[in-house]
Amino acid sequence: MKTIGVVDTTFARFNMGRAAVDEIQQNISVKIKRITVPGVKDLPVASKKLIEEDGCDIVIALGMPGAKEQDKICAHEASTGIIQAQLMTNTHIIEVFVHEDEAKDERELAYLMEMRSREHALNVVNMLFHPEKLVKQAGTGQRQGFEDVGAVRH
Numbered sequence: 001m002k003t004i005g006v007v008d009t010t011f012a013r014f015n016m017g018r019a020a021v022d023e024i025q026q027n028i029s030v031k032i033k034r035i036t037v038p039g040v041k042d043l044p045v046a047s048k049k050l051i052e053e054d055g056c057d058i059v060i061a062l063g064m065p066g067a068k069e070q071d072k073i074c075a076h077e078a079s080t081g082i083i084q085a086q087l088m089t090n091t092h093i094i095e096v097f098v099h100e101d102e103a104k105d106e107r108e109l110a111y112l113m114e115m116r117s118r119e120h121a122l123n124v125v126n127m128l129f130h131p132e133k134l135v136k137q138a139g140t141g142q143r144q145g146f147e148d149v150g151a152v153r154h
């Protein structure tokens with residue numbers, strides 16, 4: 001049986017891991033291994049451990065970079081680490097970051113964090129079980145959280 005790893009953070013202001021797990025369970029019967037780490041910079045090694053020690057076939061790594069300059073630096077470092085962990089393990093780690101300043105207020109932030117977590121969780125399910133569904137969506141301007149932008153008219 002395939003296993004999906006879910007890792008999120010305590011720094012985030014919304015329970016992104018819970019939304020991702022709920023979305024996965026609504027769509028497929030699969031083993032899920034969930035862990036939570038303090039912040040985004042802890043996601044790379046946590047994801048790598050989920051793959052190497054817990055046998056996860058794919059990981060969704062969720063976090064919320066804050067609005068300050070040092071948070072954005074942290075987020076960039078975390079992203080670099082996540083890419084490195086993917087290359088080291090030859091396994092996808094789908095990074096789901098919602099920057100705190102993407103939303104105009106707390107209500108929109110909560111909405112965005114829930115929807116992006118859910119929509120990427122569905123991407124993870126499709127990547128693992130139905131890759132042909134993603135091929136059908138190629139070039140269609142999908143966005144996770146806010147509205148899809150659609151393909152260019154030509």
Ligand SMILES: Cc1nc2c(=O)[nH]c(=O)nc-2n(C[C@H](O)[C@H](O)[C@H](O)CO)c1C
Pocket residue numbers: 009011012038039040041042063064065066067070071072074075
């Ligand atoms: C400055 C900073 N900003 C963020 C952030 O915006 N989002 C986040 O999830 N975590 C942040 N952290 C914490 C680090 O990612 C990490 O948890 C600590 O440095 C401990 O390794 C730090 C230290």
